[in-house]
Amino acid sequence: xxxxxxxxxxxxxxxxFVALFTLHRLMCALSVLCTLSMSLLRPTATSHAxxxxxxxxxxAATLMAGAAPYDYTLLTLQPTYTIHDWPATQxxxxxxxxETKAERGLTFCGYSTTRSRRDSTVVGDFAEEPGDKLFxxxxxxxxxxxxxxxxxxxxxxxxxxxxxxSLDGIELHGPAAELRKCEDAPALQGARLFEVDCGLSRxxxxxxxxxxxx
Numbered sequence: 001x002x003x004x005x006x007x008x009x010x011x012x013x014x015x016x017f018v019a020l021f022t023l024h025r026l027m028c029a030l031s032v033l034c035t036l037s038m039s040l041l042r043p044t045a046t047s048h049a050x051x052x053x054x055x056x057x058x059x060a061a062t063l064m065a066g067a068a069p070y071d072y073t074l075l076t077l078q079p080t081y082t083i084h085d086w087p088a089t090q091x092x093x094x095x096x097x098x099e100t101k102a103e104r105g106l107t108f109c110g111y112s113t114t115r116s117r118r119d120s121t122v123v124g125d126f127a128e129e130p131g132d133k134l135f136x137x138x139x140x141x142x143x144x145x146x147x148x149x150x151x152x153x154x155x156x157x158x159x160x161x162x163x164x165x166s167l168d169g170i171e172l173h174g175p176a177a178e179l180r181k182c183e184d185a186p187a188l189q190g191a192r193l194f195e196v197d198c199g200l201s202r203x204x205x206x207x208x209x210x211x212x213x214x
Contacts, residue, residue: 075174088164105145143181
């Protein structure tokens with residue numbers, strides 16, 4: 001009789017615990033629903049503040065260990081061209097890189113090409129030919145540096161568009177505040193502007209050039 005009564009008490013305690021646990025879960029769910037409902041009814045200004053807090057939280061989540069937060073102003077400029085005369089294009093682009101090298105406001109600069117013609121005499125066994133693509137890769141610490149660069153290499157840009165290559169399109173990536181400073185630049189008319197959403201950077205300092213050919 002004592003043994004049976006002990007089992008009954010244990011079962012009753014378990015039933016009470018399950019009931020209390022279920023009630024607790026229901027109250028938590030109700031609290032979450034109330035919070036979501038209130039956030040949907042908040043005015044726009046509050047929503048903007050909430051978005052800013054979320055962005056700050058996302059930025060903190062991607063912050064590298066031991067790194068200090070900073071104002072992100074990096075811009076990357078990425079024009080794409082179709083090549084019509086490769087020897088002329090290469091001469092202009094080599095001059096372009098040489099001119100850019102003297103700029104103090106520069107993070108990196110270079111260009112890449114597709115190679116469609118098989119040629120065993122060159123590195124990689126393929127060479128450029130008319131119709132291949134030229135892709136420029138430039139980055140700058142801020143809008144002022146990028147605008148100074150556009151002014152500095154305008155002679156090379158103009159020479160490239162006078163026959164050796166034709167412009168397919170330009171992409172400019174960066175934070176909204178820096179993009180706005182660049183949108184009226186004549187060399188960027190028609191460019192597609194991409195606002196940076198989230199990410200991290202490991203860039204520390206310029207380390208020099210790359211010996212051609214790669």
